[in-house]
Structures are given as C-alpha cells and as structure tokens.
Amino acid sequence: MPSAIRCNQAFTAIFILVSAAVAILVLTACAGSVSTPEATAIASLPSVSATMDPEQCELESALAGAMLEDADALCEWDVWGQAEQALYVWAVCESASGTAMSAPAVVRLDVDGHVTAVSLPGNGANYGPDVRRLFPRYVRKRIFAHEYDARAAMERIAERRGGGGFAIYLVDQAITAQEMLQADLGELRLEEAPIISLDDIVAYDPATHEIQLTDSAYGKIGGLAVPVQGVPFVVCVGRERIYGGAFWASYSSLSYEGIVIDTLPAMTDDPDRTLRIELGYPESLELFVGEDLRSHPRIVESLAAANRLR
Numbered sequence: 001m002p003s004a005i006r007c008n009q010a011f012t013a014i015f016i017l018v019s020a021a022v023a024i025l026v027l028t029a030c031a032g033s034v035s036t037p038e039a040t041a042i043a044s045l046p047s048v049s050a051t052m053d054p055e056q057c058e059l060e061s062a063l064a065g066a067m068l069e070d071a072d073a074l075c076e077w078d079v080w081g082q083a084e085q086a087l088y089v090w091a092v093c094e095s096a097s098g099t100a101m102s103a104p105a106v107v108r109l110d111v112d113g114h115v116t117a118v119s120l121p122g123n124g125a126n127y128g129p130d131v132r133r134l135f136p137r138y139v140r141k142r143i144f145a146h147e148y149d150a151r152a153a154m155e156r157i158a159e160r161r162g163g164g165g166f167a168i169y170l171v172d173q174a175i176t177a178q179e180m181l182q183a184d185l186g187e188l189r190l191e192e193a194p195i196i197s198l199d200d201i202v203a204y205d206p207a208t209h210e211i212q213l214t215d216s217a218y219g220k221i222g223g224l225a226v227p228v229q230g231v232p233f234v235v236c237v238g239r240e241r242i243y244g245g246a247f248w249a250s251y252s253s254l255s256y257e258g259i260v261i262d263t264l265p266a267m268t269d270d271p272d273r274t275l276r277i278e279l280g281y282p283e284s285l286e287l288f289v290g291e292d293l294r295s296h297p298r299i300v301e302s303l304a305a306a307n308r309l310r
Helices: 054-068 124-134 137-144 150-162 215-222 297-305
Strands: 014-017 023-026 074-083 086-094 100-109 115-119 166-170 201-205 210-213 231-237 240-248 256-262 274-281
Touching (some): 054 100, 074 150, 086 150, 124 137, 210 215
Antiparallel strands (some): 014 023, 100 115, 166 231
C-alpha cells in the first residue's frame, strides 16, 4: 500500500450520542438500517481537525467537490439527520482562493459506506421547492430557521488553514517502528499537536532534507526519549498523511529500513540546530525499503508557501 494516504477512503456511518448538545460521528458499517428522525437527528457535529480520520476526509472531499468543484477545499459541517443511506447535513466549504459556499446537502452512501452522490438545492426560486423535496420535515425546519452558524464554521476553516502546513506528529498508540513499515497511515491515531510544526522550522533544504529548527523546537527533540528501537512519527501536510518514519538515535545498535530522523545531534546541543531526514539507519539506499516521499509535491509546496525552503 502506498505510504501517502489521500483523503478518499471508504467509510460508513454510526452515530454515538455523547450528550444532548454534542454528538460525535463515528464512521463504520450500518448498511440497510432504517432510523427514525428522533433517533438520528444530531444537534451538532464538529467536522474535522488537523489529524482528522480518512473517513472524514472522504466526506469533506465529496462536499467540497459538489459545492465548489474543488475537492481540496476545506469544509465544516453539521449532520442533522440520517435516513437509510442518506445523511442530511449543512456545510460550509471554502477554497484556497477564498471562494466559499454555505448550503444544506444530502450525502448518499452505498451499502459499503462509500459516498456515491451529494445533492444540493438549487438557487433562487428553486431553493424552497428543492429543500422540501430533498429533506424530511424535521430537517427542513432547521434549514428554514437558519440554525447553522456559518460564521463560526468559517472561523474554524480559517484556524485550520492557518495550521494546515507541514508538520510531524508522534503516533498516539502502541506501534513499533518496524510495524510502521507496513502500517496503513490512515488507520493510525496521532497526537493532537505536532512535535514539529511550520512555526518550529527556520529553514528546510529540499536537496539534503536538513531541517533547521528554532531553539525551543530543537530542545524539545533533544529531550525526546528515544529507545534503541525508535519512536514512530507521521509527516503530514494539513489533513493529508504523506509518509511515516521513526525518530532514531545514532547510538542504537539496531538497523532500520524506513525513514529516520536522528535525534542525537539535538541531544548533544549541536549549535547548528539542524536535523536530517534520512533513508534508513544506518543511511543506505541498499538498506532502505519503500517509497522515498520526502520530496512529495505537497511538502515542497507547503514549505515554499511558508518561505521555509533554503
């Protein structure tokens, strides 16, 4: 399986009620179920985060494609109900150019949970009749009452866009560096905050893959407890998980066939404040297995846009 995980994987939907006000969408199989409006109406659903799951990515891409014809746009949404293989949502999507749209939508799923279609009401005189045709009464009431807070959704998109660049996350579950070589990155649970973000990077050399860090970030890496078998990480750009690897310390007697970042320079307080992303430990093209995604276009674009390329 490729290491780069695009936000287009299959999902199905289950709803777990957490409180009367907030519900969390957990995406798993429910083919053929029929639910009542009372059981499926959901008050509020925060849609995504920097490390959102691939199933949420698929829904976001489907909404963005239908609303803006731009599958890479960012979206926020609330799910207001479900009937058989249809989700009733209100969504706001915004493209990188600033084009935005806010509208109710019907997301249709097949029996395996794949998004098959997104239906939107028309504009102008068609809006009211289309809403009545597409949505059940309990959802229509919320639509015509303008309950969705589009301004708050746009603020969340702005926050995501501001923190959506290159970042390195530690894996927040039990997995070894060796297991990372075969892992589906989309299934991994990552820590909420990155251990290295764009704000931590002074400069990145795309030819050597050396990262010069700020003093505080370099100290954080130097203080990371790295056993001889390494500490797994995932490199992301926004919501896209590009490749996995492991922090390694070059005093380790164990070899590793994946991508590594040697933390020993940070432990010794090297004044250059520079780490290098390497292929294998000890670094060797003969030892390294897998695909070298260090120069993935999304990574280069993110670092260039942030003026971090050396």
